Amino acid sequence: xxxxxxxxCWLFSLVIAAAVxxxxxxxxxxxxxxxxxxxxxxxxxxxxxxxxxxQAAQAAAGPTLSVDAGWSRLDHAPTARLDVSPLTQGLxxxxxxxxxxxxxxLSDEDVRFANARLSLPVYTGGKLGALQQAxxxxxxxxxxxxxxxxxxxxxxxxxxxxxxxxxxHAATVAEQYLASLLAYQRDVNNFFRxxxxxxxxxxxxxxxxxxxxxxxxxxxxxxxxxxxxxxxxLGRDFSQPARLDEVTLPDEPRxxxxxxxxxxxxxxxxxxxxEWSASLQASxxxxxxxSLPQVGAxxxxxxxxxxxxxxxxxxxxxxGVSWTLxxxxxxxxxAGSIGExxxxxxxxxxxxxxxxxxxxxxxxxxxxxxxxxxxVAQAALQSADEYLAIQRxxxxxxxxxxxxxxxxxxxxxxxxRNLFNARYDHALAVVALQRAIGEL
Numbered sequence: 082x083x084x085x086x087x088x089x090c091w092l093f094s095l096v097i098a099a100a101v102x103x104x105x106x107x108x109x110x111x112x113x114x115x116x117x118x119x120x121x122x123x124x125x126x127x128x129x130x131x132x133x134x135x136q137a138a139q140a141a142a143g144p145t146l147s148v149d150a151g152w153s154r155l156d157h158a159p160t161a162r163l164d165v166s167p168l169t170q171g172l173x174x175x176x177x178x179x180x181x182x183x184x185x186x187l188s189d190e191d192v193r194f195a196n197a198r199l200s201l202p203v204y205t206g207g208k209l210g211a212l213q214q215a216x217x218x219x220x221x222x223x224x225x226x227x228x229x230x231x232x233x234x235x236x237x238x239x240x241x242x243x244x245x246x247x248x249x250h251a252a253t254v255a256e257q258y259l260a261s262l263l264a265y266q267r268d269v270n271n272f273f274r275x276x277x278x279x280x281x282x283x284x285x286x287x288x289x290x291x292x293x294x295x296x297x298x299x300x301x302x303x304x305x306x307x308x309x310x311x312x313x314x315l316g317r318d319f320s321q322p323a324r325l326d327e328v329t330l331p332d333e334p335r336x337x338x339x340x341x342x343x344x345x346x347x348x349x350x351x352x353x354x355x356e357w358s359a360s361l362q363a364s365x366x367x368x369x370x371x372s373l374p375q376v377g378a379x380x381x382x383x384x385x386x387x388x389x390x391x392x393x394x395x396x397x398x399x400x401g402v403s404w405t406l407x408x409x410x411x412x413x414x415x416a417g418s419i420g421e422x423x424x425x426x427x428x429x430x431x432x433x434x435x436x437x438x439x440x441x442x443x444x445x446x447x448x449x450x451x452x453x454x455x456x457v458a459q460a461a462l463q464s465a466d467e468y469l470a471i472q473r474x475x476x477x478x479x480x481x482x483x484x485x486x487x488x489x490x491x492x493x494x495x496x497x498r499n500l501f502n503a504r505y506d507h508a509l510a511v512v513a514l515q516r517a518i519g520e521l
Contacts, residue, residue, distance in 0.1 A: 110311075142210075149195070150195040150196070155188075155190045194386065199379065199380045200379040229349040236513060239509060255494075259296075265490070266289075311323055365420040368415045372405060372408075378400055461496045473489075
């Protein structure tokens with residue numbers, strides 16, 4: 082018998098340990114959401130595209146080998162007429178019998194050719210260098226954009242995580258409120274049967290219970306919706322139950338001024354805007370360089386399948402120069418347009434810096450406010466518990482009316498809600514502050 086009881090305790094401990102192990106932490110939720118986020122996958126593809134664009138800009142400065150070939154069938158063989166009269170001068174009567182011109186074939190009707198050309202840019206006026214700088218800055222901006230999307234997702238998951246915990250506590254409070262009113266209703270019915278209270282108290286208790294049932298139904302639906310929103314972010318079935326760890330986060334100890342400075346250095350949005358501005362400025366320089374001479378070196382080999390040629394293949398090397406002296410202002414307008422875009426991004430950067438400072442101050446203020454609310458809510462809940470006990474005792478002794486008891490019940494439920502709301506508001510404010518300074 083003792084062994085059986087010990088086995089039951091051991092099995093019960095295992096069940097409890099397994100239930101605790103199944104609870105999901107906020108860090109686990111972040112990792113799961115990142116693995117299943119379509120937005121993060123899209124950002125990763127953007128980073129890959131920017132990196133390939135950077136490789137293309139670097140490849141533009143390297144050698145290029147092109148090969149072409151062709152075949153054609155002519156309607157007749159091309160010929161050339163040569164004047165041979167100077168060769169017959171001095172031959173006397175024989176010259177009169179010789180032709181003055183001779184038709185010489187240049188090719189047959191079947192023409193086949195092939196060309197190979199190796200070219201390398203030698204001088205572009207800085208065009209290729211600026212193009213590489215623009216691509217590198219755009220690649221950096223895309224990586225900062227990926228980090229921005231990741232931090233935004235983490236904040237969204239944290240909000241959904243705390244909403245699930247919040248909704249779970251709200252459902253529990255609603256159940257406790259209903260259970261308390263049901264117990265009160267039983268007391269009222271007993272008092273009514275003994276003739277201690279009037280019929281109005283019975284009806285009032287029934288109405289209070291009905292209202293509590295409605296609140297319980299609403300709380301359960303809110304809990305279901307919060308779990309569905311949380312599961313969507315993690316790529317799960319919407320109806321899957323969510324078992325989450327309780328989270329208590331410490332206050333951010335660093336002063337507000339230091340947090341603002343770190344936010345300006347660390348926020349990926351600001352870094353991304355700075356990189357986009359640098360990319361556009363480099364693109365403008367690349368366009369302006371098109372107005373300068375473009376010099377390239379080449380080596381080529383051409384082959385023509387012509388039976389009348391002594392050598393069917395010929396090779397060559399050389400330099401080529403291209404210089405646009407006049408284009409009606411096209412290059413200047415293109416470069417100016419890109420430059421204006423760069424200035425627009427600079428203005429957006431200054432505006433974003435101001436908004437980031439405001440976001441840091443707001444999150445810091447919400448953290449302080451929520452921490453103060455926790456202390457007040459804890460004291461208020463203790464008072465509400467004691468006040469409810471007093472009103473119930475007074476009602477049993479005929480010293481309080483029903484309204485006072487119901488108000489005490491509602492105040493106790495409100496105090497419970499205020500406490501867990503303050504706790505989760507504080508946790509969310511801490512996470513939002515980490516996001517605001519770019520450390521999430």
